[in-house]
Amino acid sequence: MRHSPTQLFKHNLSLTTFQHSLLPTPAPKPLLSNNNRRASEQKCLSLLQTCDSLPKLSQIHAYLLKSGLHTNSFVLTKLSSTSSSLRSIDYAFSITFSNNPLLPPSYDAFLFNTFIRGYAHSHNSQSKAISSFSLMLENNIPPNKFTFPFVLKACAGLRDLNLGKQIHGFVSKFGFESDPYVQNTLIHMYASCGDGLEIARKVFDEMPKTEPVCWSAMIGGYVRGGRCNEAVVLFRMMLGAGVRPDEITVVSVLSACADLGALELGKWIGVYVEREGIAKTEPLCNALIDMYAKCGSIEDGANLFRVMPEKSIVSWTTMIDGLAMHGHGGEAIALFEEMKDAGVVPDDVAFVGVLSACSHAGMVEEGCRYFNLMKSEFSIVPKIEHYGCMVDLFGRAGLVERALEFIRDMPVEPNPVIWRTLVCACRVHGEIELGESISKQLIGDEPMHESNYVLLSNVYASMQRWEKKSKIRNLMGERGIRKVPGCSLIELDSQIYEFVAGDKSHPQYKEIFDMVEEMGWELRSAGYVPTTSEVLLDIDEEDKEDTLYRHSEKLAIAFALLNTKPGTPIRIVKNLRGH
C-alpha cells in the first residue's frame, strides 16, 4: 500500500475490515526453482477450478505460502472469482492487501475489477465495491473500460446520487464518456437514484441510440420511478427510430402496461413479440402474465401460464398473485399447493402472495397454517411484509383484537405500515377509539406522511365528526402536506390519458363535463340513485352528488364514450390501489 485509504468517498472502508482470522501467518521459505514453481502454480490453479468453499480457499492459500510462491495478481484474481460468495471475495481482498511480505505489489486493473465486480454484484456490499475503486485510484492504477460499468452498477445499488455524480466525474476524467457500455450504465445508475431520472434522460438524449440496451435502461428507469406513461412514450419513440426492441425492452414495457392497465398496448406487444420472433423467454412470459392479470384479463394470463414450457418461482408467484387480485383466493391457494407438488420451493415472495390471497378470501385459519408452515417447513424467517399480511388477515376478518395481540407478540418492531393496516381494519369494523388513538400516534411519529392524516380523517368521517375531520385537513394544509390525488387512467388507441377529480386540463373538458351530466340524467331515468354515504365529506346531499359526478372515473368514462364507437369496452385503472 502506498497510501492509507482517504476519505475520498463517504463509503470508504478501512482495510482493517478485511483482516481475516483465517489468514495464515507468513513464514520465510526458500524459493522454488522456476520449473517447480510453474508446476506448483499449475497445481494451485487446478485446485482453484474445483474450489467452492472458503475453507478450501484458505487451504489453497496456505499451500501457496508454504511453497513460497509469489501470489501474483493472476492467481489472486482466480482466487477471488472462484467462488462468488461474499466471504471468498473478502478473503481474497484481505490476502491481497495485507502486509504479507510474500505478496508482490503487482496490482493491476484486472485485479481491482475482479474485486469491484464481486462486490457490485453482491447484495449489501456495494459500498465495498466503491472502496475498492477508491483503493485502485490511491494506488495509481488507472481504471480501464471494464471498471466503470462495475462501479456504476454499485452506485445504482446504493441509490446514492451524489456518489454517482462523483463517479461520473471520474468517467470523464479518464475519458470513457463516449463508451456505449459506460453510457448505458450511467443511465441505469442515474435512473436508479430517485431524483436522477432527468440526468439519466440527458445522458440518454445525447448518446447515439442504435442499440436496444440504452432504451431499455431509460424505459426501465421510468418504470421503476413510477413514470410508466413516459416509459410507453419512449417505447413508441424507439419503434419510430427504427430500433428493434429485444425481450428485455419488452419486459420493461409490459411492466409499464401492467401498471397503467394498458391492455390494448400489452396485447399488441404480445402479437409483436410473435411477429418479430422475439425470444419468448420465461421472464417475458412472466411479464405478459402479470400484465394480463393487472389489466383485468386473468384468463389470458392463465392460458399462457398453462402452456409456458419453463416455470420458475416467479411465474408461479405471478399467477398466484393474479388469481388473488381477482378475488379467486381459493384458486390461488390451490395453485400454491400445485406449485409445491411440482417440486418448486416457495420463497418469501410466494408466501406474501399466498398469505394475501388468504386475507382477501377471508380464510383466517388457512392463513395461520401457511404462516406457520413458512417457518417450520421452509425455514423462512418472516419479514415485516409477512407480519403485515397477518395483521391484514385478522383485520379484514373483523378480528381486530386478535390483530392487536398478534402485533404485540411480534418478534420485530411493528412499522407504520403495520399500524396503518390495523387502522383500516378499525375504521371498517367500527373500532373507532382504537383507530383514532393509533392514527394520532402515527401522526406524531411521522408528521410528514400523508396517509396518516388521510386515515385519521376517514376515521372521523365514519364517526360523522366533520369538525374534527376538517381540522385534520387544515393541519395538513398548514404543514404543507399534499394528498396524492386519486386519478383514473384510460387507454385509447394505445395512448394513455389521465384524469383527476374535476379535471379541466383536457382540451375536451367542456364536452366531457356535458357528457358526465348526460350520463347522470340517463342513469337517473333508469332508476339509479347515487349512494352518497361513501363520499365522506361534510357537504350537503346535492354537493355530494355533484362530487360523485366529477369523480375521475366518471370523467374517464365520459371521455371514452365521446371518443369511441358504441360497444367498445371501456377499461379504467385507478392509481390508488391497496394501502
Next chain:
DNA sequence: TTAGGGTTAG
C-alpha cells in the same frame, strides 16, 4: 481473464 438493460411482493 474482466463490460450494458428486465419479471413476482400491501
